[in-house]
Amino acid sequence: MANSKDFDTRYELREFPFANGADGEPTPESLAALDAIGFGFHESTPKPEARKRKVNELIADEAVLLGAYVRKPQPGSVDETWPAGTFSWFPKALSWGDGTSINTQAISDVTVRPTERRRGILRRMMTQALERGVADGYAIAALTASEGTIYRRFGFGSAIRERNVVVKRAKALPFLAPTSGIVSVVTPEYLVDGVARQVFDRFDERSIGSMVRNTGSWPLVLGTLGRDGEPAKDTRAAVHRPADGEEVDGYVTWRMVEQPGGQTGIEIIDLVYATDSAYLSLWEFLLSIDLNDVVKYNRARLDDPIVSALGDNRAYDIEHEEDHVWLRVLDLPAVLASRPFAVDGSLTIAVTDALGYAAGTFRLEVTGGRGTATKLSDETDAAGADLALDVADLGSLLLGAVSPVSLAAAGVLQAADPAAPLLLRSMLQTPRAPHGITFF
Ligand SMILES: CC(C)(COP(=O)(O)OP(=O)(O)OC[C@H]1O[C@@H](n2cnc3c(N)ncnc32)[C@H](O)[C@@H]1OP(=O)(O)O)[C@@H](O)C(=O)NCCC(=O)NCCS
Incomplete structure (x- = not known):
């Protein structure tokens, strides 16, 4: 129009x-x-x-x-x-x-x-x-997209990517290191009464990029409601507890699915873990289920520890990789003041923003892992700044999953001195790959 x-x-x-x-x-x-x-x-x-x-x-x-x-x-x-x-x-x-x-x-x-x-x-x-x-x-907007080319024009950048993976049972076990704790099969109903949410809250707290779930997602991932509005008849569930504790620290829900070529597969619906040990043990459990050829998971993180745990790392196939959460900075100083940083430092950053919200030139000072961004000018002074980029690329960088060095190589981030994107990469570094299991 x-x-x-x-x-x-x-x-x-x-x-x-x-x-x-x-x-x-x-x-x-x-x-x-x-x-x-x-x-x-x-x-x-x-x-x-x-x-x-x-x-x-x-x-x-x-x-x-x-x-x-x-x-x-x-x-x-x-x-x-x-x-x-x-x-x-x-x-x-x-x-x-x-x-x-x-x-x-x-x-x-x-x-x-x-x-x-x-x-x-x-x-x-x-x-x-x-x-x-x-x-x-x-200070920030977020979305998950059905197509990859719609939202950049509005200042959103893809901040997390995730993988669909298939693990072949025949080659997977035994894991290279022993797992610990106890896995028990439960009914999906067992998870409903607070167990699943308690584990999710712990997962959410330790996982950069995780987002609180929609109310309507819970019955679907726990199988208490299928897409048709009736309880799902095919959902199975298991929990993990540490060897020395009674509190559940991980759970998985799954269903059996026919695979091409007459194979049978386990499809993970929801896999939530408060500890690395729970994650490893639940995978080991799924891979040990008989009358089944593969385990499929469509929310795998890019630094999936399972790859390093498998007896034969060729058991792990990546079928597809795609953008997950997109972020759009609306108030740059507020967002950077909220985020923890791994390394101290200071950088001048010039930002373009077609909608204006984050446009300008800013000085980022990080001391003791906390940042302060001060606006130096409403103008985007690319020549006078250490780094220049669009707000969409700032959104991509924000969680630490996308490297400023890669963005410079891609030509969407400008830096006269290559040390500047390297410094920003160190500042934004996270203990594990940003990861979320919430679609909205
Ligand atoms: C995607 C969708 C929402 C676009 O709505 P629309 O009203 O036709 O979009 P607009 O006319 O406002 O277009 C806005 C801009 O986006 C672009 N655009 C629209 N749809 C696009 C698409 N699918 N891919 C790439 N660009 C698209 C337009 O070219 C236009 O660009 P410009 O303003 O820079 O010139 C609509 O096609 C739709 O409902 N698709 C199916 C559902 C869907 O995919 N929803 C997204 C869920 S995340």
Whole structure:
């Protein structure tokens, strides 16, 4: 759509929290938005009780819906009630892996009806949402993307990558080092009563890049609800306890799946661990299950310790690698003050930002592992700075998974002195690869 006037003639933007009415039932506008989102993501139409549950999950997550509504819908079209563009956000903590976190404006449910695409709905919704995010005090926005080329133009950078891996049983065991602790098979219901959340909280605290889960994710990963709204009949579960303790420090849920070529596979649904020992033991357990050829995991981290534990490292195949969480810095000084640093140092950083929020030249001083960023100028003084980059690439660097040295080699980060990206890499270094197991 050529201009803003055309957009406003055709669409009206409405923003509201998902809500129940005075009768305790979801409001019609909440249900219509839910249906539009489901259509956008090719989901089957849920039963009435599932729609109600989903709205209540979104209420629990404090989700706000931004919808683009067609002002003059065609008779009989869903546009009469559904928004043609959907967009939501909610608060979600992002862990720095040292027990601290930053609150993100977590963006989700981005869909535009095929009949209305490429008329600027996404651009308008994103612009309005980020403006609102800044007004509400968010220093950073986050999302997970269905395609890799949509969000950079809005200042988001891919900050974490993850892998789909397949481990072949025949070559995997024994592990090179002994595992410890006790693995027990449990029912998925055993995990529901606090056990899973307690383990997740410990995982989240130690894992830089981990994000708090949506309310609606829990029943799915624990198998208490399948996609059809009924309890999943195929989900199995096990827990790990340390040899000297009773508290569960890891759990896994999985299902059996047919593999190409008549093979049988275990597909890990959820694998959460508060210790390295729990992670290793649960993998060993899965690889020891008979009547099965491979174990598949679609959330593997890039520094997966299993590779170094396997009896034959060729048991480990990477099937696919993809971006996971994308980050968008809105308030640069606030984000850098929140993050812990591995090494002290100071650097001048010039940032471009088409939407303006993080544009300027900043001095980052890190002392005792804590940083202070001071704005030197509203201008992006690339020539006078140690490093110059776009806000999207700053988002990529932020967790420490993407190296400034790689970005310099890729030509998207400029540094006259090669020592500057090396110093920033050391400053941003993390004890283990940034990793998250939360999709939203
Ligand atoms: C992706 C989607 C949301 C885009 O919505 P839209 O209203 O057509 O996008 P806009 O017209 O506002 O386009 C905004 C910009 O993004 C670009 N863009 C839009 N969709 C894109 C895509 N799939 N890939 C790459 N670029 C895309 C446009 O070219 C435009 O660029 P510009 O403003 O720099 O010129 C829409 O096609 C959709 O609903 N797809 C299916 C669901 C989906 O993938 N959702 C994303 C979930 S993370």
